[in-house]
Amino acid sequence: YAPPAGRRPGVPELTALGRAMFLEPALSASGRVACASCHSPDRAYGPDNRLAVQLGGADGRSEGTRAAPSLRYLQNLPAFTEHYHDDDGDDSVDAGPTGGHNWDGRARSAHEQALGPLLSAREMGNRDTAAVLARLQASPLAPQFRLVFGDDIFARPHAALQGALMALEVFQQSPAEFYPYTSKYDAYLRKQTTLSAQELRGLAVFNDVTKGNCASCHISRIAPGGAFPQFTDYGLINIGVPRNRRLAVNADPDHYDLGLCGPDRTDLKDHKEYCGAFRTPSLRNVAVRQVYFHNGGFTSLAQVVRFYATRDTAPRQWYAGRKFDDQPPGLEANVNREAPFGGRPGGKPALSEREIADVVAFLHTLTDGYQR
The missing domain is CATH 1.10.760.10 (Cytochrome c-like domain)
Known part of the structure; x- marks a missing residue:
């Protein structure tokens, strides 16, 4: 152009x-x-x-x-590809569907x-x-x-x-x-400030692969070349977000927003293994939002983190009936099961209430405009 x-x-x-x-x-x-x-x-x-x-x-x-x-922070978003290999990672590792603008990655630029x-x-x-x-x-x-x-x-x-x-x-x-990089966490990375004890605990849980495991998708470290973290790997993932029954479009029980395989995106509609996958957003400035996930069904950060911690141990807290109710039956294998997901109904949640609060406190450090 x-x-x-x-x-x-x-x-x-x-x-x-x-x-x-x-x-x-x-x-x-x-x-x-x-x-x-x-x-x-x-x-x-x-x-x-x-x-x-x-x-x-x-x-x-x-x-x-x-x-x-x-x-914000879309400047490095790659064009959509079904097979992504991170320049800073192992070339033999295929990260799968990655990139593209919109929740389903359909716009290339x-x-x-x-x-x-x-x-x-x-x-x-x-x-x-x-x-x-x-x-x-x-x-x-x-x-x-x-x-x-x-x-x-x-x-x-x-x-x-x-x-x-x-x-x-x-x-x-x-x-x-x-992409101003003016959050408290950016200042912390520049060694211009310190995080509170609660924020540091939250960062530790965020990074711990056996606890929050958040950083596996929402990358929190400085890149090998020195670039500050985007808090996303740009991947598309299915985490089984509950149906938002307040949406007018969901009055139709046969309507499902399946992200990567439709309805807005049509080129991958026959790839059933992609159904239910949406792009991982950056967590920068996530604390200034008032609704969360692709369907806007959650209204607080604590609620979001608690969902991750208890989706599988307390499914009735999140699903009105059938588990993974915002996708048709038969797609359960598409849903991510990595930590903090997993566990049996009635089992111990992946995170305690204190750990949930700590992660939320850390997420607030990602808001731009920090002043000492």
Whole structure:
């Protein structure tokens, strides 16, 4: 997606344009939904409310089907692949399905991902790219857009669309906005501060492969090359998240959101072994969220950690009937059983209540904007 001929806009002007587009509700069919409506700058570019899923569509009131993720710390997200080999790890180890934007990894790049919400009937509600460009041309952003890409840019629809997506992509690569590394944990790694006793206990449980085992997917260590941790391995995994019966789409008992194998993603629908897998999100800024998991069914960090610790020892606490009730029977083998999962109903939980509280305390150290 090269810049239009004769125009080579710089990063500062593309960033400014992308920011303005990100905040502009006039680009939606309803005129009420901006990118920032679901990805608030005040919430680490995640949702700024307690709704399980956000509202959008042509009327601005239609309920979505998945929780809005944070857009921070996606700068190193690889394109989706079914077979991933970590550059810093053992080349012989296949980590399986990894990468891609969205909960199901279907968008290969930030450029491609930027178009999805603009055209989604559940998000910004534009019927096609022509409608997007018409709204952009009629919006308060049109003069700025012409200044960046040329006075005749709207006469070249393909170039205009690519320019719009490029501006959104460049904005979302802004270090200060999207990967600032300013949390207390970052300061701790720089040896600029110390963690409290409770936070250190939580970190120990987080890293312990026999306890929380969180770091096996949410990597907490500095990489061999010196890069600070992203707190995700970008993998897609099925952990048996309970069905969120409050979602309108789940009023249909035959509807299942199976992530990697559909319904939003269709290219892997015949790979039953992938059903129920969703991308592992970064845990950076997780404490500023108000809902958790792909269906927004959990409302506190303590609840999330407790689910990991007791999913198998106290399943009735989480499932209204059948265990793993948000996927059809027969897919139980797809569900992850590694620690902290495992154990028999009625058995000892993987973590004590104190350990759960300690992990939550540690997770709060991952919030950007720490000041000593």
